[in-house]
Amino acid sequence: MILRKISRRLKDMQTTIIMVVALCFVLSTPLLIAMGLGYKSMALFREVPILNLIFNSVWEPASGNFGFLAYIISSVLITLLAILIAGPVCLFTAIYLTQYARRAVMRFMQPVIDILAGIPSVVYGVWGILVIVPLVSERLAPYFNVQSTGYTLITGAVVLSVMIIPFILNILLEIFRTLPIELSEATLSLGATKWEVIKHVLMRKAKPGIISAFGLGISRAFGETMAVLMVAGNVAKMPHGIFDPVYPLPALIANNYGEMMSIPLYDSALMVAALFLFLSVITFNAVSRIAIYRLEKKL
Amino acid sequence: MTLNNTIVNEKIQIRDLNLHIGQQHILKDINCRIPEKKITVILGSSGCGKTTLLKSLNRLTDLYPQVKINGSVELNGQNIYNGIKDINDLRRKMGLLSQRPAPLPMNIFNNVAYGLRISGRTSKKFLRYRVEHYLKQANLWEEVKDRLSAPASSLSIGQQQRLCLARGLAVDPEIILADEPTSALDPISSQTIENRFLELKNYYTIILVTHALRQAKRIADYIIFMYLGEIIEQGEASEFFLHPKHDLTKAYLRGSFN
Amino acid sequence: MATRKFRKQEETFFIYLMRLACLSIVVVMGLILYSILKKGIPALNWKILTTVPEGGFYFGGEGGILNAILGSLYLAFGATLIALVLSIPSALFLNVHLRKYTRLTNIIRLIIDVLWGIPSVVYGAFAFSVMIWVGMRTSLLAGMITVALFITPIMLRSMDESLKSVSNLLYEAALSLGSTRSEISVRIFLKQCIPGMITAILLSFGRAIGDAAAVLFTAGFTDNVPTSLTQPAATLPLSIFFQLSSPLPEVRERAYAAALALTVIILIISVSGRLISYKFTRNDTK
Numbered sequence: 001m002i003l004r005k006i007s008r009r010l011k012d013m014q015t016t017i018i019m020v021v022a023l024c025f026v027l028s029t030p031l032l033i034a035m036g037l038g039y040k041s042m043a044l045f046r047e048v049p050i051l052n053l054i055f056n057s058v059w060e061p062a063s064g065n066f067g068f069l070a071y072i073i074s075s076v077l078i079t080l081l082a083i084l085i086a087g088p089v090c091l092f093t094a095i096y097l098t099q100y101a102r103r104a105v106m107r108f109m110q111p112v113i114d115i116l117a118g119i120p121s122v123v124y125g126v127w128g129i130l131v132i133v134p135l136v137s138e139r140l141a142p143y144f145n146v147q148s149t150g151y152t153l154i155t156g157a158v159v160l161s162v163m164i165i166p167f168i169l170n171i172l173l174e175i176f177r178t179l180p181i182e183l184s185e186a187t188l189s190l191g192a193t194k195w196e197v198i199k200h201v202l203m204r205k206a207k208p209g210i211i212s213a214f215g216l217g218i219s220r221a222f223g224e225t226m227a228v229l230m231v232a233g234n235v236a237k238m239p240h241g242i243f244d245p246v247y248p249l250p251a252l253i254a255n256n257y258g259e260m261m262s263i264p265l266y267d268s269a270l271m272v273a274a275l276f277l278f279l280s281v282i283t284f285n286a287v288s289r290i291a292i293y294r295l296e297k298k299l
Numbered sequence: 300m301t302l303n304n305t306i307v308n309e310k311i312q313i314r315d316l317n318l319h320i321g322q323q324h325i326l327k328d329i330n331c332r333i334p335e336k337k338i339t340v341i342l343g344s345s346g347c348g349k350t351t352l353l354k355s356l357n358r359l360t361d362l363y364p365q366v367k368i369n370g371s372v373e374l375n376g377q378n379i380y381n382g383i384k385d386i387n388d389l390r391r392k393m394g395l396l397s398q399r400p401a402p403l404p405m406n407i408f409n410n411v412a413y414g415l416r417i418s419g420r421t422s423k424k425f426l427r428y429r430v431e432h433y434l435k436q437a438n439l440w441e442e443v444k445d446r447l448s449a450p451a452s453s454l455s456i457g458q459q460q461r462l463c464l465a466r467g468l469a470v471d472p473e474i475i476l477a478d479e480p481t482s483a484l485d486p487i488s489s490q491t492i493e494n495r496f497l498e499l500k501n502y503y504t505i506i507l508v509t510h511a512l513r514q515a516k517r518i519a520d521y522i523i524f525m526y527l528g529e530i531i532e533q534g535e536a537s538e539f540f541l542h543p544k545h546d547l548t549k550a551y552l553r554g555s556f557n
Numbered sequence: 558m559a560t561r562k563f564r565k566q567e568e569t570f571f572i573y574l575m576r577l578a579c580l581s582i583v584v585v586m587g588l589i590l591y592s593i594l595k596k597g598i599p600a601l602n603w604k605i606l607t608t609v610p611e612g613g614f615y616f617g618g619e620g621g622i623l624n625a626i627l628g629s630l631y632l633a634f635g636a637t638l639i640a641l642v643l644s645i646p647s648a649l650f651l652n653v654h655l656r657k658y659t660r661l662t663n664i665i666r667l668i669i670d671v672l673w674g675i676p677s678v679v680y681g682a683f684a685f686s687v688m689i690w691v692g693m694r695t696s697l698l699a700g701m702i703t704v705a706l707f708i709t710p711i712m713l714r715s716m717d718e719s720l721k722s723v724s725n726l727l728y729e730a731a732l733s734l735g736s737t738r739s740e741i742s743v744r745i746f747l748k749q750c751i752p753g754m755i756t757a758i759l760l761s762f763g764r765a766i767g768d769a770a771a772v773l774f775t776a777g778f779t780d781n782v783p784t785s786l787t788q789p790a791a792t793l794p795l796s797i798f799f800q801l802s803s804p805l806p807e808v809r810e811r812a813y814a815a816a817l818a819l820t821v822i823i824l825i826i827s828v829s830g831r832l833i834s835y836k837f838t839r840n841d842t843k
Contacts, residue, residue, distance in 0.1 A: 278676075
């Protein structure tokens with residue numbers, strides 16, 4: 001009897017230790033990543049001051065010039081454009097589905113959102129090449145009297161915006177569903193129309209959540225690699241318009257891993273890019289998540 | 300069911316109202332009249348459908364897509380479920396005070412002014428005058444007059460509830476719908492609200508939902524007693540408390556009731 | 558009153574705008590599926606699904622995508638398995654042992670949510686630098702580990718959501734019967750949440766099979782079907798990516814076929830995941 005009790009206790013301790021180890025390992029991954037990338041980046045940081053890396057747009061690895069400015073600008077522009085397209089669409093759809101639509105519409109939309117969320121990045125890339133690239137080069141650019149290959153900033157932004165729509169939309173739906181219905185009831189009782197309830201009260205109440213959802217969308221778009229790599233053109237020059245090709249940071253990393261061992265400091269430079277990507281995404285993410293947790297009163 | 304003859308003016312008449320949520324039958328054959336400028340208390344234990352009945356009076360039930368309604372609710376002789384032109388106008392005629400105060404995410408002044416603004420009254424002077432007037436009516440003016448631009452959420456729960464009352468009064472309703480408005484409040488705030496109601500009934504028709512027998516005794520003119528979605532008994536408050544007719548009512552008044 | 562009319566019109570206008578937004582999402586989804594189907598169906602045949610590329614995946618026009626299909630399945634299975642080993646104990650610990658420490662668990666959840674947001678290319682770059690450090694070559698195993706790291710937060714968090722729904726009453730009842738927490742974890746929490754667990758696994762499997770950026774660095778690419786963990790492996794996303802840029806139309810055909818195959822796999826996974834969670838929630842409310 002006592003022996004059985006002891007063996008049960010031992011087993012309990014054993015499983016608990018396994019659980020703790022697993023959880024600690026998972027929680028330590030961001031630290032490991034930061035350390036790994038940071039260590040690899042040191043080689044370049046020792047040679048070139050950080051500010052010179054960020055504010056220089058000359059990229060000639062062979063002669064030791066590692067200016068990230070064009071990549072950073074590319075990343076920022078393509079992300080901002082994407083959120084500019086996806087943001088309103090998501091906001092309007094989320095409001096419609098939670099406030100106006102019949103339940104059947106929601107039941108129809110949920111799988112649509114699921115499918116969009118599930119389609120892999122590369123398939124979005126294929127779609128971009130098949131549909132958006134010709135659309136830009138044959139219709140949109142000529143309309144503005146511009147010559148374009150179709151592999152441009154705007155192409156990348158459109159593809160990217162479609163990719164982040166399901167992501168932002170799901171968060172927004174969740175946020176609008178957690179708004180207390182009493183607030184709508186109270187406002188309606190003052191004689192407001194449903195739209196006025198949304199415009200004056202619900203949107204205001206949900207504002208931190210909406211901003212955070214967009215923040216998460218931005219960080220998702222910022223790190224998106226394959227689809228952008230396939231349609232954005234990948235030219236490391238400062239873009240002058242939406243019909244110019246761009247070369248975002250993730251594309252830089254993915255495109256050059258093959259030859260990075262052949263040039264001195266090249267590998268370190270790519271790890272700097274990864275580190276920069278990692279830090280900016282994680283900051284954006286953490287700030288947005290904390291805001292959402294606050295809103296849902298979990299912290 | 301006997302309808303009392305002493306009702307002089309009826310404000311609302313409900314006929315054969317049935318309400319379903321999905322498969323559940325929430326309100327069953329509701330027939331009643333609500334007198335003008337009196338306090339009508341809808342009494343019953345929780346889950347008997349009294350809040351749902353209240354919300355069906357200004358069609359807040361529209362917000363819940365699973366709700367199905369049959370029957371009629373007549374306001375001033377006009378059925379609100381049939382051929383009503385402007386649902387917003389209908390709702391504006393009925394101020395709502397809910398269980399927990401729901402202040403709008405704006406400052407104190409704008410909470411009261413909001414209803415006026417959306418109905419097109421935007422003159423600053425007018426708004427200032429009205430906000431002060433209704434905050435006084437709700438017994439809140441003295442406490443907030445120096446911080447009208449503070450967010451409404453910074454007030455205590457009791458103050459918030461009085462703010463909601465002022466907000467509801469400001470749009471000049473004919474009816475006040477109150478859904479257990481004191482259940483989340485401290486005794487002093489509760490008493491303020493009750494006292495306000497006793498004064499306000501000279502100008503407004505008040506419908507109060509409560510499960511607190513004592514509160515009903517204190518302020519009711521007319522009682523509607525509900526149990527499991529049905530009206531068991533209704534009538535003048537004095538008659539109801541002194542000579543209850545139905546066995547369920549008697550049991551409820553004795554307190555031996557779950 | 559003029560303003561009343563204006564208010565109504567404003568509402569109507571915005572409702573139309575909202576419907577338009579909603580519709581545009583449906584249309585875009587339709588467009589994506591249509592373009593993948595249109596290019597993929599003519600390219601897809603039995604031979605392409607069952608043979609490996611001949612004469613090189615980039616320049617050889619003959620052969621199929623079997624290397625990528627099998628490589629992807631191997632890789633996703635392996636990664637899901639590793640992620641399971643990490644996720645199940647973590648999720649159980651979070652929901653059983655730490656159940657009463659809401660603040661701590663919320664902070665942990667926050668960290669996992671943030672981890673979820675790290676782009677896969679960062680995982681890839683990180684894993685690659687570790688591989689160089691330990692002298693490992695691109696291989697199926699390296700790919701599995703990297704992808705596992707990448708999908709663990711996803712799996713862990715969705716398992717966590719499902720375990721969270723186990724009622725406190727059940728937990729306390731079991732505790733008062735004298736069960737140890739580990740016993741409760743396995744016998745009650747895990748058993749109660751099997752459908753949720755399966756949904757979580759399917760979701761992560763879908764992520765694993767669709768991801769390209771992490772395997773680009775770590776799993777490599779090959780024309781052959783890998784026969785051991787230390788060999789490089791081809792994957793569907795990379796086979797699409799590489800072959801789509803080929804100058805040979807036959808090779809591009811293979812990319813379209815691979816895109817269709819990948820999309821179909823993902824759709825099957827996503828639909829079955831939905832069905833399971835739908836059935837689960839329906840039983841729950843009854």
